[in-house]
Amino acid sequence: MPRSSATAHELNRIGLFAGLPGETLQRLAKAMEREELAPGAVVIREGDPGDRFYVVFAGMLSASPYGFGARTVLRPGDYFGEVALAMGMPRTATVSAISPAVVASCDKATFDELIRPLFADDAED
Numbered sequence: 180m181p182r183s184s185a186t187a188h189e190l191n192r193i194g195l196f197a198g199l200p201g202e203t204l205q206r207l208a209k210a211m212e213r214e215e216l217a218p219g220a221v222v223i224r225e226g227d228p229g230d231r232f233y234v235v236f237a238g239m240l241s242a243s244p245y246g247f248g249a250r251t252v253l254r255p256g257d258y259f260g261e262v263a264l265a266m267g268m269p270r271t272a273t274v275s276a277i278s279p280a281v282v283a284s285c286d287k288a289t290f291d292e293l294i295r296p297l298f299a300d301d302a303e304d
Contacts, residue, residue: 185211185236185283193234193256195297207293211283216240216276225273229263231284232294238280244272252277264290265298 187204190196190211196204213236216222222233222240235257242251242259253259253274263270264287285294 183213184209185213185234189213189236189283190234192236193258195234195258195294199293199297203293207285207289210289210293211285213281213283216280216282218276218278220280221273221275222282223260223270223272223274225270227270229260229268229270230287232258232260232264232287232290233274233282233284234258236281236283239277240274240280240282241277242272242274260284261290261294261298265295 185208187201187208190199190204190208196207199207211234216238223229223231225244235253235255237255240253240259242253244251251272259272259274260270262268
């Protein structure tokens with residue numbers, strides 16, 4: 180599937196990014212790669228190195244952590260991949276598309292610069 184940049188409008192619908200200034204959203208949008216997924220497509224696999232952060236724009240995905248039993252369903256507005264990037268550890272779950280889906284992702288450098296501080300703000304509240 181062809182990949183393209185995300186848009187600031189799409190990112191603004193992700194709750195985590197709602198408070199970002201327009202200029203930051205624009206920078207983040209340019210850095211994020213949009214990807215269309217077919218049902219069954221695996222986005223990340225548990226145990227793999229964490230190198231990207233993802234947000235869900237459309238469709239539904241399943242997150243299955245090993246040994247924890249219950250699957251989590253990810254929907255538009257959700258995000259994943261932050262644990263491996265923030266903690267410098269392997270992926271803690273396998274995430275795959277349940278339905279046709281659209282996600283956007285960014286690399287670790289972009290995550291560290293523009294997204295990671297948002298988690299620090301959450302922790303202080």
